[in-house]
Amino acid sequence: MPRALPLRISIRDCLILVLLVIFNTIHITDMASNNNMDTPSKEKSKESSHKNVNNNNKVEDLKNCPSATAGNIPECNTLHYPCVSCNRTFDCRYGATDNYSCYVSPKVVCNGAKTFSRAAMCRFCYQTEKWEHRCEQKANCNSLASPMNFYKTNCTVSDDIICLGERKFLKKIRCSWTGGTRWGTALILALTLGGFGADRFYLGHWQEGIGKLFSFGGLGVWTLVDALLIGIHHLGPADGSVYI
Structure with missing residues (x-):
């Protein structure tokens, strides 16, 4: 041995x-x-996030909409938000397809009737699928932590999606970013x-x-x-x- x-x-x-x-x-x-x-900055982040929630069509939001100087004037019923705003009362049945009353902003130039209806699912904007809205990603959290880290951030519904309520909302998402x-x-x-x-x-x-x-x-x-x-x-x- x-x-x-x-x-x-x-x-x-x-x-x-x-x-x-x-x-x-x-x-x-x-x-x-x-x-x-x-930790101390979380409350400030919440306050600033609430201030950013706004559903009004401001003048700067309409800069990409057709105007009188545009060469090709599109049809009104082909436009999307923020050129067009669609509303409906909250008495519709969730998940069912319903008609929304839509109207073109007065500052937008287009052909055809400026008031029309569109069929869409009855749901609030925060209930849309994750591929139907985009969220602000943060890079100050640990993606590899156990248990998983989550944070609240501002999310905005895509322009072609019709929904009820605010188009900008807070959502809790998983921390996942790459450097x-x-x-x-x-x-x-x-x-x-x-x-x-x-x-x-x-x-x-x-x-x-x-x-x-x-x-x-x-x-x-x-x-x-x-x-x-x-x-x-x-x-x-x-x-x-x-x-x-």
């Missing part, structure tokens, strides 16, 4: 481990302080230059990257571990974004 060699840890390895612990502590502290700084980091690039760096911490530096985890650089990827162990973590999407960008 060959005799097992004792595990030896040099002073250099101990210093590297101590530095990694210090850097990780600083990183966790920074993340906690950033989360606390975001341009590619999964394939991170995986290739982990497999080729992982011993020098290139994958960690690319993802923004510079503390761990320094540790891999001075330990030569843990003699290949860290390289294989990081390649596996990146491959299963368990290790992502440090800024909380998702891969593209």
Whole structure:
């Protein structure tokens, strides 16, 4: 039976481990302080969001509508919001197709009758499908957090959609944004230059990257571990974004 060699840890390895612990502590502290700084601004965000909710056809909203100087004057019944406003009382049956009374804005020039009806589903604007409205995306949250992060943002219904109530509304959506980091690039760096911490530096985890650089990827162990973590999407960008 060959005799097992004792595990030896040099002073250099101990210093590297101590530095990694210090850097990780600083990183966790920074993340906690950033989360606390975001908390007081939530109320202000809500107030500003409520102020932005407006369903009136302002003059600046009509800048893309046909005017007297336009070359080709379209038919009135082919126009959409904000050139046309459609209303209906709230006594319709939800989910059923009903007629909406539509009228063209006085400042819009078109051919044909300026008052007509259109058939559409009876529903409020905030009940439209997610592909029928667009929402403002935020990039100050962690997309990889567990449990999942959600935030409130302003959403606007598409111009060709007819619905009841305000066309701009608040909606709670999942945090999911990207900063341009590619999964394939991170995986290739982990497999080729992982011993020098290139994958960690690319993802923004510079503390761990320094540790891999001075330990030569843990003699290949860290390289294989990081390649596996990146491959299963368990290790992502440090800024909380998702891969593209």
